[in-house]
Amino acid sequence: MSQPASLTWLAGHEFRLGWRDWTSLMTAGGRTRARTATIALIAFAAFMHVFGFWTVASYANADLESETSALVGITGSLLLSWSLLLSQAMESVTRAFYSRSDLDLILTSPASARKVFAVRMGRIAGAAVAIAVLLAAPFINVLAFLGGARWLAAYGVVAAMGAVATAAALALTIALFRVIGAKRTRLVAQIVAAVIGAAFVIGLQMAAIFSAGSLSRFAALQSDWMLSHAPDTHSAFWWPARAVLGDYGALAGVMMFAVVVLAASIALFSRRFGEHAVAAAGVSSAIVRHRRWSLRFRRRSPARVLRHKEWTLLLRDPWLISQTLMQILYLLPPAMLLWVTFHDHNDSFVLLIPVVVMAAGQLAGGLAWLSISGEDAPDLVATAPIGSRRILWAKIEAVIGMIAFVFAPIVAVLTLDSVFAGVVCALGILSAAAAATAIQLCFRVQARRSQFRRRQTSSRLATFAEAFSSIAWAATTALAASASWAALGTALVAFGVLGAVWLISPSRA
Amino acid sequence: MKQNPPIALALRGVSKRFDRPAVDALDLTVYGGEFYVLVGPNGAGKTTTLRMVVGLLRPDAGSICIEGVDALADPVAAKQVTAWLSDEPMIYDKLTPYEYLEFVAGLWRIEPATAEARARDLIGWLGLEPHAHERCEGFSKGMRQKVALAGALVHDPKLIILDEPLTGLDAGTARQVKNVLRERVRAGGTVIMTTHILEVAERMADRIGVIAGGRLIAEGTLEDLRRQTGKGATSLEDTFLALVAEEVVAA
Numbered sequence: 001m002s003q004p005a006s007l008t009w010l011a012g013h014e015f016r017l018g019w020r021d022w023t024s025l026m027t028a029g030g031r032t033r034a035r036t037a038t039i040a041l042i043a044f045a046a047f048m049h050v051f052g053f054w055t056v057a058s059y060a061n062a063d064l065e066s067e068t069s070a071l072v073g074i075t076g077s078l079l080l081s082w083s084l085l086l087s088q089a090m091e092s093v094t095r096a097f098y099s100r101s102d103l104d105l106i107l108t109s110p111a112s113a114r115k116v117f118a119v120r121m122g123r124i125a126g127a128a129v130a131i132a133v134l135l136a137a138p139f140i141n142v143l144a145f146l147g148g149a150r151w152l153a154a155y156g157v158v159a160a161m162g163a164v165a166t167a168a169a170l171a172l173t174i175a176l177f178r179v180i181g182a183k184r185t186r187l188v189a190q191i192v193a194a195v196i197g198a199a200f201v202i203g204l205q206m207a208a209i210f211s212a213g214s215l216s217r218f219a220a221l222q223s224d225w226m227l228s229h230a231p232d233t234h235s236a237f238w239w240p241a242r243a244v245l246g247d248y249g250a251l252a253g254v255m256m257f258a259v260v261v262l263a264a265s266i267a268l269f270s271r272r273f274g275e276h277a278v279a280a281a282g283v284s285s286a287i288v289r290h291r292r293w294s295l296r297f298r299r300r301s302p303a304r305v306l307r308h309k310e311w312t313l314l315l316r317d318p319w320l321i322s323q324t325l326m327q328i329l330y331l332l333p334p335a336m337l338l339w340v341t342f343h344d345h346n347d348s349f350v351l352l353i354p355v356v357v358m359a360a361g362q363l364a365g366g367l368a369w370l371s372i373s374g375e376d377a378p379d380l381v382a383t384a385p386i387g388s389r390r391i392l393w394a395k396i397e398a399v400i401g402m403i404a405f406v407f408a409p410i411v412a413v414l415t416l417d418s419v420f421a422g423v424v425c426a427l428g429i430l431s432a433a434a435a436a437t438a439i440q441l442c443f444r445v446q447a448r449r450s451q452f453r454r455r456q457t458s459s460r461l462a463t464f465a466e467a468f469s470s471i472a473w474a475a476t477t478a479l480a481a482s483a484s485w486a487a488l489g490t491a492l493v494a495f496g497v498l499g500a501v502w503l504i505s506p507s508r509a
Numbered sequence: 510m511k512q513n514p515p516i517a518l519a520l521r522g523v524s525k526r527f528d529r530p531a532v533d534a535l536d537l538t539v540y541g542g543e544f545y546v547l548v549g550p551n552g553a554g555k556t557t558t559l560r561m562v563v564g565l566l567r568p569d570a571g572s573i574c575i576e577g578v579d580a581l582a583d584p585v586a587a588k589q590v591t592a593w594l595s596d597e598p599m600i601y602d603k604l605t606p607y608e609y610l611e612f613v614a615g616l617w618r619i620e621p622a623t624a625e626a627r628a629r630d631l632i633g634w635l636g637l638e639p640h641a642h643e644r645c646e647g648f649s650k651g652m653r654q655k656v657a658l659a660g661a662l663v664h665d666p667k668l669i670i671l672d673e674p675l676t677g678l679d680a681g682t683a684r685q686v687k688n689v690l691r692e693r694v695r696a697g698g699t700v701i702m703t704t705h706i707l708e709v710a711e712r713m714a715d716r717i718g719v720i721a722g723g724r725l726i727a728e729g730t731l732e733d734l735r736r737q738t739g740k741g742a743t744s745l746e747d748t749f750l751a752l753v754a755e756e757v758v759a760a
Contacts, residue, residue, distance in 0.1 A: 297611045297621035297628070305615030309601070316603040316644075377599035380660065383563045384616035385588040
């Protein structure tokens with residue numbers, strides 16, 4: 001048994017906290033849900049292995065080591081995954097800074113705060129590595145099963161990527177603290193995380209659009225320009241790619257680099273972590289915003305007051321802003337495709353519309369949860385002299401209004417080129433948003449807005465239904481845009497999803 | 510002949526059951542301009558009773574009449590004259606107190622000029638002036654409770670219902686809240702409050718209701734309650750414990 005307050009004891013404590021956090025995220029504390037979550041995870045893992053087989057099976061026995069195009073492709077994919085890991089790690093580091101939780105206990109205990117924070121950083125790195133490994137596992141397993149054990153080296157590369165992403169996230173977040181201070185870091189770090197997460201994907205898609213006129217991110221990686229400017233195949237730049245292909249020397253180098261970088265960043269930043277966490281904890285009491293929504297009280301109907309409140313809260317929510325920004329960033333490539341399409345005058349908007357509709361459905365789902373379930377003063381609203389139906393309508397109007405505000409410019413540009421495409425897109429956006437809102441209505445719970453991150457926990461059925469509904473509406477609009485009668489079939493599926501949701505919804509019980 | 514003041518709240522045979530009866534055929538009358546305090550042990554049914562009165566729970570049986578309005582038949586009209594404040598202040602972190610009050614006034618359809626004047630007065634009385642245009646996210650529990658109380662009063666309700674409003678407040682804030690409530694009663698409003706702080710009930714209440722097992726087991730002024738126990742109890746604490754002990758024995 002380890003000594004109290006020793007590194008291993010603290011690591012054990014952090015591991016226990018992390019494990020419980022994860023299990024509660026998956027099961028929301030329910031025993032039945034634990035069983036359901038386990039079955040869902042097994043089903044998901046099986047599905048991912050099938051998907052992995054479909055996507056990477058053909059590479060399992062290929063001799064790729066000497067091909068520059070293969071090295072470029074693998075390195076690009078690794079960079080793409082790393083940017084997403086970095087984004088996730090930045091969010092974790094920012095959350096660790098701003099969640100006060102046991103900060104007072106740590107800082108007032110005789111244990112070394114530096115040691116505690118070092119372990120906490122280790123936990124963040126551990127979580128990043130675990131996520132990376134779990135997501136990569138189906139692909140690696142398929143490759144190893146079909147192509148031999150050499151592919152298992154990829155696990156080491158993925159783990160190293162998680163460690164380096166955490167080190168970079170620590171450095172970036174602490175740099176933000178030092179440059180712009182604790183007050184602004186939370187919002188900026190969330191936005192930076194969202195941008196980093198999206199930037200590489202978007203960059204590649206943009207390059208693909210301009211070079212090949214398609215949304216495929218691999219088109220850019222395999223372009224002549226990229227291949228001619230790639231370093232020599234013997235360069236250390238390719239070590240991660242070579243390690244993935246089973247070069248154990250390269251694997252050792254990559255892993256050693258990751259361990260050194262992570263250890264150095266933990267050693268360097270663990271002292272600062274406490275200072276910044278204290279500064280972050282003090283932000284909430286020091287924050288002063290003198291912005292007002294009006295200088296004087298204004299005459300408004302209760303419904304308008306409710307809508308205005310919802311919009312104000314949505315606009316003042318940094319986390320939501322970063323999420324919305326990410327959604328909008330992901331819309332940039334389709335927007336660029338739109339531009340290229342208009343330039344060429346062909347009908348590629350059939351590709352664009354489903355992307356926009358899908359994004360609208362997903363965004364509406366999040367907004368609807370915040371507006372309908374994430375009510376911070378439910379008693380106040382419920383005891384106000386307004387009918388409960390009017391309250392719900394006002395909240396729905398707030399969600400649809402916000403979606404209209406975000407997507408109107410895209411619809412407007414599209415309409416300029418083709419009125420038919422614009423109308424179809426607008427109807428698709430409206431349908432997807434209305435369906436997502438209806439699903440949230442069926443599965444509404446009473447929660448605080450701060451629980452938004454865990455909204456999927458309250459109902460996985462709602463999450464899946466929302467995704468299926470958005471996909472169905474995206475397919476419907478794509479087919480409608482190409483004037484296909486098959487659109488009626490997918491529309492029926494979309495209504496079927498809604499009907500099924502209504503039948504199983506707890507609000508009907 | 511002395512006339513009874515108008516009835517502000519009348520509960521008749523109100524019952525509510527969860528896994529066991531929480532409120533059991535409760536009859537309760539509170540008069541206009543009265544400061545009425547409900548006391549009782551944990552789980553006695555105080556909060557459930559009040560949540561039914563303000564429309565947050567629907568009773569299984571019985572009737573609720575607020576200022577002459579049948580609250581079950583016409584909840585919107587009943588809510589128009591009622592305010593509710595719970596022990597956990599529910600406000601919006603991202604709004605300022607000023608914005609919060611404007612929001613509440615809008616929900617109750619109060620004339621903007623009237624609401625604004627009231628909001629300024631309340632912000633002044635509750636000492637919120639320096640923070641009137643700061644977002645509530647960094648406020649202490651006491652500050653949040655003051656904002657919530659201002660919200661409850663900004664629409665000038667005839668009946669104010671408070672569930673443990675003094676829990677967790679420091680002495681200064683608690684006094685400010687008590688002063689504001691006293692002022693409301695002096696101005697003709699009716700206040701119904703639950704509390705575990707018996708000194709507060711003793712000092713502030715015109716009448717005290719003791720609730721246990723979902724039933725009203727005693728009611729009246731402190732003197733009435735003392736007489737009811739008949740055991741020479743001097744403080745409300747002694748009286749309360751004696752009444753609850755009798756109820757436990759009777760059960």
